[in-house]
């Protein structure tokens with residue numbers, strides 16, 4: 001009898017641990033990976049940038065440190081250390 005209760009307790013405990021760890025896994029590996037910049041462009045693309053805001057991206061995983069500008073064809077990932085990027089961001093607002 002005692003053994004049975006003990007094994008049920010253990011089973012419940014392991015189910016609990018299992019749920020928690022799978023929750024943690026889901027949070028660490030979301031199904032939908034947000035778009036990010038795997039590389040940056042260094043060349044002067046000032047002429048292609050539209051709008052008045054930019055976004056900063058921190059390096060994480062496959063993503064590199066980048067400044068994200070808007071262009072007519074989508075987002076442009078730029079090198080935060082490039083002079084043209086510094087010139088542009090100085091004139092723009094951080095989104």
Ligand SMILES: *[C@@H]1O[C@H](CO)[C@@H](O)[C@H](O)[C@H]1NC(C)=O
Nearest residue numbers: 044045046047083084085087
């Ligand atoms: C980048 O190009 C723009 C014009 O397209 C120019 O005004 C600017 O001075 C250039 N910046 C650099 C750092 O070469």
